[in-house]
Amino acid sequence: MPSSAAVDTEPRPLHRYGAVRARSLALAGPLSAEDQQIQSMPDVSPTKWHLAHTTWFFETFVLQPHVSGYRPFDERFGYLFNSYYEAVGERWARSARGLLSRPSLETVHDYRAHVDRALARLIVDIPQEAWLAVAPLVDLGLHHEQQHQELILMDILHVLSINPLAPAYDRTWASAPAMPADQAWRRIDGGLVEVGHGAPGFAFDNEGPRHKAWLDPFLIADRPVSCGEYRAFVQDGGYQRPELWLSDGWVTRQREAWRSPLYWRETAAGVWNEFTLSGLAPLEPAQPVRHVSFYEADAFARWAGKRLCTEAEWETAAAQGALAHGGLVWEWTGSPYAPYPGYRPPAGAIGEYNGKFMSGQMVLRGGCFATPQGHIRDTYRNFFPPSARWAFNGFRLTDDA
Numbered sequence: 001m002p003s004s005a006a007v008d009t010e011p012r013p014l015h016r017y018g019a020v021r022a023r024s025l026a027l028a029g030p031l032s033a034e035d036q037q038i039q040s041m042p043d044v045s046p047t048k049w050h051l052a053h054t055t056w057f058f059e060t061f062v063l064q065p066h067v068s069g070y071r072p073f074d075e076r077f078g079y080l081f082n083s084y085y086e087a088v089g090e091r092w093a094r095s096a097r098g099l100l101s102r103p104s105l106e107t108v109h110d111y112r113a114h115v116d117r118a119l120a121r122l123i124v125d126i127p128q129e130a131w132l133a134v135a136p137l138v139d140l141g142l143h144h145e146q147q148h149q150e151l152i153l154m155d156i157l158h159v160l161s162i163n164p165l166a167p168a169y170d171r172t173w174a175s176a177p178a179m180p181a182d183q184a185w186r187r188i189d190g191g192l193v194e195v196g197h198g199a200p201g202f203a204f205d206n207e208g209p210r211h212k213a214w215l216d217p218f219l220i221a222d223r224p225v226s227c228g229e230y231r232a233f234v235q236d237g238g239y240q241r242p243e244l245w246l247s248d249g250w251v252t253r254q255r256e257a258w259r260s261p262l263y264w265r266e267t268a269a270g271v272w273n274e275f276t277l278s279g280l281a282p283l284e285p286a287q288p289v290r291h292v293s294f295y296e297a298d299a300f301a302r303w304a305g306k307r308l309c310t311e312a313e314w315e316t317a318a319a320q321g322a323l324a325h326g327g328l329v330w331e332w333t334g335s336p337y338a339p340y341p342g343y344r345p346p347a348g349a350i351g352e353y354n355g356k357f358m359s360g361q362m363v364l365r366g367g368c369f370a371t372p373q374g375h376i377r378d379t380y381r382n383f384f385p386p387s388a389r390w391a392f393n394g395f396r397l398t399d400d401a
Helices: 014-028 047-066 077-081 094-099 105-125 128-161 227-235 247-256 294-303 311-319
Strands: 185-188 191-195 211-215 218-221 264-266 272-276 279-282 330-336 362-365 382-384 398-400
Touching: 014 047, 014 105, 014 128, 047 077, 047 105, 047 128, 105 128, 128 272, 185 311, 191 311, 211 311, 218 311, 227 294, 247 294, 294 330, 311 330, 311 362
Parallel strands: none
Antiparallel strands: 185 218, 191 211, 218 398, 264 272, 272 279, 330 362, 362 382
């Protein structure tokens, strides 16, 4: 369960609830109903499904257990829009979400409105003693929806990228700010440090408990690796040199025929473009490279004679203010996603939120340009399989001091 030490003294989050829910609809605003139906690969979910699933989360974990007499909008939606909660019941296959032409997008909007009305009444009317038990679940639901807001953008980018017309999500979408051409290095002395969430306020359960870790001195780049730097790796044959790659990474590179980051496009004249939320555009060398897997990040680090930092190194450097140009891309670390010492998942179905994925994944830190405001913390532990490329993933280099 998330940390919620300040819940009993904070005002009830009616305005925040409305703002978060409205932002999801605003993100879907530039998209047609047809856009919101498509699933371009098993890891991508249709926008319509995201809008329904986040609503199902509030209905399932807040309204049904805590509002006497609440009537679900449609009993069948539990099967359609459950993501992975085994304790809740059976569910429609993730890889087939794009086949759900019904319910219609209009019906999904009606579903959201139905749940929003019920949540608003609960937030306003529930007695204070009962609110203290419900508030952490509402808070978790809001942060869960913010996670899906980022997923809406990364998923629709993949959907649009496979269209030969190369349609833009939003032509006015701003690019990430340019970074300095020269990379500086920050020394972190290391020693015995504390990492993990331990302060008041929200955190996902996998961010704690706070614990001690030993770090040797290290150097960390003050910014992520840029597109220009990564292009040099590509041009130097980085994708054809097996000595740079982990074994699983090399097998994956061969099988998937990788030769550049996911959305890079090379013209017949040898000019690189990148497909972005604002459409196809010339590659910008000073922007952080993104849409690379852990395998690609690790191979680049070997090529550069460096390495990826551990998540404890990243968090310590961030706490000391050593990481400039953060929040542009999620940054791969060299740490596998595993429980912290003393971690125990919450009881019940909510315990499936993070804990059961602690195998076969790698940790990313820092947030990205698509991460909602107020949803980034130094202790935030994002995680993806090492082959994942459709997320807004980049990296920064580290070296031993």
